[in-house]
Amino acid sequence: MKKMINAVESLLEESLNGFAKAHEDIIQLNHQPHFVSRKHKAKAGKVALVSGGGSGHEPLHTGLVGQGMLDAACPGQIFTSPTPDQMMAAAEAVENEAGILFIVKNYAGDVMNFEIAGEMLDYPHETVLVSDDVSLPKDHPTGRRGVAGTLIVEKIVGAAAEAGATLAECKSLGDRVNDCTASMGVALTSCTVPALGQPTFDIGDNEIEMGVGIHGERGREPMDLANATEIVEHLATAIDAELKPQPGQKILLHVNGFGATPLMELYLVYDLAVKYWQQRGIEIERSLVGNYTTSLDMAGCSITIILLDEELTKLWDAPVHTANLRW
């Protein structure tokens, strides 16, 4: 295993310390337990948005804390849920007389720990579960995984909270965004988790993993290495079948790199995805291309679309100022 680290045990702490130093104008880092919160607490009466999850997906979630987006994020060890005490401490630090909204990717550990934190919390709170990965069937026993659509939920609900939406409104909006968001990913290589020291899954030189998860979960089917047009067609068809956008529908198109994919390839995938939906009469109203919901050093990408209406577009466009997303 080749990584620029000192030791598996200190990786998260050292990395968070660097993150906090690089962005001390935007965020602050709490130790024992670990959470990142805004440097300047939001004005009173704003619903506080708290997210979190295993590390290794950066900039999700710590890089998305700041004006117009999250109030706090709890980083777990790599690909491991943060603990309820992190969530409790984060929620208490950012609570602002308007309740707490937990935004949680749908994984058993995250869901359980956020639930425990919620039960112990003395403040009103709601939870939005993100489950945008259409590579699993809708009736999968543990539900669908939350992947790159999580950033979209956090951005849109973040803007609404900033504009004064109530806790109930934020919860309802988050659920609505999740319902009109669908993603699917493909891996060309496996990631290597430092504690494991070797690739999470084997993949042949002429194989790709279609429908892969962001923790190196195997996809729904191995496929022969295909050209980009075929890969995009495969991902887009699964997404399209789920959301069934009609001609004239406006969408946000998000091409997300898994960490080791050059921007050149991500923009090429974006170009092909635009063509796919434009041929079906869909209007690409907004876009986001880059490495946002990563899986350490995995090569590959996911495609996400979100069905937009005027409200969602306006919330997407609202100013955001975080370490790793801003406009």
Add this chain to the structure above:
Amino acid sequence: MKKMINAVESLLEESLNGFAKAHEDIIQLNHQPHFVSRKHKAKAGKVALVSGGGSGHEPLHTGLVGQGMLDAACPGQIFTSPTPDQMMAAAEAVENEAGILFIVKNYAGDVMNFEIAGEMLDYPHETVLVSDDVSLPKDHPTGRRGVAGTLIVEKIVGAAAEAGATLAECKSLGDRVNDCTASMGVALTSCTVPALGQPTFDIGDNEIEMGVGIHGERGREPMDLANATEIVEHLATAIDAELKPQPGQKILLHVNGFGATPLMELYLVYDLAVKYWQQRGIEIERSLVGNYTTSLDMAGCSITIILLDEELTKLWDAPVHTANLRW
């Protein structure tokens, strides 16, 4: 070779098309010859900044075109200089009654082609050569390579041009920034150039390439795989020996990923670099951490420092609005 592409021959064109579609609010793409320019031409009397170089380093340079930074960028084929006709066409498109400044990384092909373009150009023009890579000796026959410091030159001179600096002032400022900027990089893996189809250089499982270039040029020495503290110490010592910052000196510290390095590792490297210079009494006044001057899918990073004064800090802080850098 595993890449999300359709064919080597169409990769650049397809990628540029996607880039142009994703950022049509900021830039426009010219075909035949290829260049990217601002969507909205700068106000009359502003010096026009034109850069360019081989592709594969994205977001450098195309992602840095926009308000407060470049006026145009010319993308060559991967790791191959753009041609003089691209540079001429770009310069003529953005010339704005105040002359053209070429910002050129110091590689033989780029230097020659920008010279040819300059000779054919009917407008006043100057060239800033960037040569910040201290892994080569100062008296190297072809001079030192331009690497991650290029972005810093483009940002700072871009801000000065926006504020009304003359062509002579921009040229002089660019040279001054180059003189107080030093970088060095380390690779954990080689990149794979699509046209070649295999890694550019061999590197053992327990080796790293210290002082590597951004085109997969071998470093100045292979080294045994080291921990992050040792790697940072090695890079920082070479940089420090070059610029010799004195206690109390303010610097901008830039940790740049080569494309396949997770943000977690880059922030960890940043933390260690901060400690290195703080122990020497240096003040880390500004920072930039991320994948900005990449080398396709190479794993590794470079460290860059820039000696700041009040003027440079103010220009660094000035607003910038490009596809891939903005504040």
